[in-house]
Amino acid sequence: MSTVTAPASAERTARAEARRPAGRPRPRSRKVSRPAYGAGLGAAVWLVLVLVPLYFLIATSLRGSGDYLTEGPLSIPETITLDAYRRAFEVGFLRFLTNSLIVAVGAIALVLVVALPAAFAIVRSKSRVVRIGFTLFLLGLAVPAQAVIIPIYLIITRLHLYDSLTAVILPTAAFALPVSIVVLTSSLRDVPGSLYEAMALDGANNFQTFWRLVLPLSRSGVVTVAIFVGLNAWNNFLFPLVLTQSSETRVLPLGLWEFQTQYGTDVPGLMAAVVLSALPVLALYLFGRRQLLGGLAAGAGK
Amino acid sequence: MRRITRPHMLGSALVALALGLTTACGTAGPGTEEDAAGVEVWVVEDATVNQVVQTAVEAYSESAGIEGELVTYANDAYKQRIQVALGSPEAPDVFFNWGGGNLAEYVNAKQVVDLTDALESNPEFRDAFLPSVLDVAKIDDRYYGVPMQGVLPVVLFYNKKIFDEVGVEPPTTYDELLKLVDTFKKEGITPIVLPGAQAWTELMWLEYLVDRVGGADVFQAIADGEEGAWKDPAVIKALEMCQELVERGAFGNNFSSLTSDNGSASTVLASGKGAMYLMGTWELSNQIENNPDFVADGHLGFTAFPALEDGEGDPKAIVGNPSNYFSVNADSAHIKESIDFLVQHMASEEYVEDLIEIGHVPAVAGIEDKLAETEHAEFTTFTYQLVSEAPTFTQSWDQAIPPAAAETMLTNLQMVFLGDMTPEEFAEAMEATQ
């Protein structure tokens, strides 16, 4: 996406330039009207569809546990109470949150540590083993994790990892590897060979090349991978469901589900837990919004 | 998935997940050395019941001078976990199970200690239990488990206020039930609340109707794996009656998306949008939690499942969850101690009183007086009488038959209620699982 100035478009720009009345300032590049009416109307409709459930979520979390069913889903709560939030903390929300964060960070770190060198090898190595390995990763792109949940369960119990957070991190990271390697590889493969040659001329070995050239250049890919793996880990439901059991190792999605089956009637409490679980991600988003857009543009647009 | 969450809801009072009990959790590592040291008891996480069990384990540890340990597991993980652990060095000494077909699986794998001799040499202990409940742990005439918590039969709940307003009485016969269906339908009230998103709630109707039409033997034959048992005319007839109820509008138009998970089914009854609700006795605690005023104002009515005039079944017979059971692992290094623990504590006065304290109706004879003093005495006494007078207590089918057959049964039953499968097709499909 980064290099799209084809000659034809340059020519058209020149023509446009020529026809523009003199004296009028050149419009700032972004101030161009874009298709708006249809999309704008659609966006308005979608805005409602996004906001209604979110309103429901927040309004419900502020209701008393008995009021939820009687007041109607979209009514304005008659009395506002933070009771549901208190109950969410009581069932161990903080522990679920910590567990989920550990799993997400652990999986991201693990993936990056093994995938970055692998991507480097895939782009630069002439080894047959690497080529075959890359093919395996490609074939694994769409293989669903559910398919191998039974043997994963077996392997995890044999390794005596059952009911630990490591048990969740390992397969989560493994199944995120194919996509991560593809993303990292595609962000690295546009690095011109001359850069590597320049490094070599400076006498850099593989490790130095990796550290000083590959790492900085793959930053956008790293952001994309971190988001992808992080979201996967954050959302993961099946691995924790099958590989953990105690409340000490319960992650958020499972915690929410348990909340529903165990305290079935407490929808406000459930919704309060959902709101709380979104806050860390919201903070991350606000913090890294610019990075995210840049990373996505560079990493996934290729 | 959801069907195994059901026994879990009993007494689902608002107690936090993490009681002090869970300290023992997460012993997934090689526990052999620990095993050698004491009796390890595995149980499904249930804050109120586990406290009672914990007290018993502690009392036993103290008196026997041997260390006892309670390990709790989240409900859904438990079946998977015990399935894999039994036969491995990580297995517990005493383990929680659902009796019936669930227990039979372990018995057939020769992983459960035969408790018959222990029961016979302690007749007082044996006779303390209600026979219909104890019998659920009987496989091929031998006992493999003892009840460890309260009974949970399925009963017909109704909204007294709505019944009064419409001026009708709760049904005692199936014909009366059908008439009530028509009456409530005319009033614009859903006659019977059915959370059909969960097939096990539909199963309750089939269980009772088969029992009323053909008697308890019909399902016994199915549970015993007899050939042609699913094609018994009583099964076909009962399935047809289910479909007739659907067509008659007994369950309203939306039953297939109604769920009991988020409490909406309970509230449909309490709010008067629905008139009757066939559910396990744990529904009382759901109502107390979700619609406290409805219970406090005395509007929650309950009655036995109606009799079928021309049916062969005994109108006093019941279905539901007789109890959960403790069994002893055949590979345990502490078989004797484990049996001692069960014999000394599972019918002891303290244990029974503790169970009553948390709202259970223990499967123990002669506790009428104690129940009369409880907060919801009318209901617990009703439940107790229902169970003690019942000639048979048929275990929920999904627990009584092997898991593979249960899974197929629940899926197909939902199709029957949706009208996408005929009773004959259902019987045919189930016969294939025998």
Add this chain to the structure above:
Amino acid sequence: MTSATRVQRPGALWAAPALLFFGLFGLAPIVIVAGLSFTTWKGLGTPEWAGLANWQALPSDKLVGSGILITLSLTVLTWATQTPLALAFGAWAAGPQRVRAVVSTIFFLPLLLSTAAIALIWQALLDPNFGVPAQWAELTGLSANVLGDPDLALWAIVFVLLWQFLPFHMLLYQAAAKQIPASLYEAAEIDGAGPVQRFWRITVPQLRHTIIASSVLILVGSMTYFETVLLLTGGGPGTATRILPLHMYLKGFSAFEMGYASAIAVLLVVIGTGLSLLVVRVSGYSQMTSEREGAS
């Protein structure tokens, strides 16, 4: 590249950790599951050799055929709903107007919620007695029976997935659309092209790489909708939304027919690999070096 011989190249060792790790948790399980598919195993005790029994049972299991069909329908439907909407909204949101930036930030919000949370919210919202359908049924006389209607349940899942994943794909398009040179639009405007024409003539062709990338992610992700379906409908009503991964899960962990479930799992792996091949072919991901190498 003339001096390539002098440049030190990384050996296979650099890829070894990733390969070993993926081998242990990705490939070994596939081999094991293939082995288990020839056994009878209830999770209790040890698996017993069963020969081809599980495989012979597959064709007569109607839920396998319907499961594949429902899985494929779900994939196609999610792609067909998410791609055009994400493209349109993404291009719209790339505009400089402040209101668009604000609105697109709101659009992003569902991405903050986990799959489980979203499924539970929608389950409560779609409740036939106390949810939104109950109210619209009163107003319009339409059915309030959404998740329980075999004809509607799949569409409800498609909608919930759209709600969940649209923001992500929209972001992709938004980010890419911002990089389309404004001069292209200016030129088109001067040529008299209206907004719609500009969208088709400039935006869509310029975003073709993003369309591929986003489609690939949808295809790859479609095998993971399992969790939404499990939580929202459990595969019901009846078997109306029982996708193949869910069928496998229920056979394995509810019916404890691990051997048979493994046979379904192998089927899933085969379908997944086929999908991967398709993806690789469409996207050109298999190139190890850029076709534009040396161009910039």
